[in-house]
Amino acid sequence: KNEVEQSPQNLTAQEGEFITINCSYSVGISALHWLQQHPGGGIVSLFMLSSGKKKHGRLIATINIQEKHSSLHITASHPRDSAVYICAVRRGRGATNKLIFGTGTLLAVQP
Amino acid sequence: KAGVTQTPRYLIKTRGQQVTLSCSPISGHRSVSWYQQTPGQGLQFLFEYFSETQRNKGNFPGRFSGRQFSNSRSEMNVSTLELGDSALYLCASSSPPRTGEHSPLHFGNGTRLTVT
Secondary structure, X not given: OOOXXXXXXXXXXXXXXXXEEEEEEOOOEEEEEEEEEOOOOOEEEEEEEOOEEEEEOOEEEEEEOOOOEEEEEEOOOOHHHOEXXXXXXXXXXXXXXXXXXXOOEEEEEEO | OOOOEEEOOEEEEOOOOOEEEEEEOOOOOOEEEEEEEEOOOEEEEEEXXXXXXXXXXXXXXXXXXXXXXXXXXXXXXXXXXXXXXXXXXXXXXXXXXXXXXXXXXXXXXXXXXXXX
């Protein structure tokens, strides 16, 4: 079993829909990252969380440390949101511990 | 500020050869980490450097090595290339403000290595 699990693996939505991507992990962590990867490879860091909730534009990320779960929400989705979204956790208590990645969620937003 | 720069963008090598990839972090960033991305295994952590010291290493064979220079630029080297080393290699830089604190990662566009 992977230490970081994402769901769903694939998601197709219509423009304007509210989208939720989930990430569950089985290890103790010191931080969780949400990343976005567009075709061609470039990765952008969307959020870094250790507790609570963060919002940036139409994106919201939450984390529940007790339940070992995080969600990424996209409000009013747009075709330009189409990308792979990857959850990554910093294992253990140290800031220098290595990152473990989920397998990603491929999102396609149709106009 | 210029972003993270990786060179070269594309590389084709033959089995048994070695390769060196370069990563220039964002100015002022002292932490550089490397990742391998393949369709089968996804993203995997290779190693992380801070102030020229390797702080962490992933589960890769000794053929994979790296180093960081005093200007924070980093290189990774893969010796005796195998077909399975074909992948997108990404580096990221960050600027941890204090020991034990986290900061966001800034990724380069990657080097796509093909081993034939």
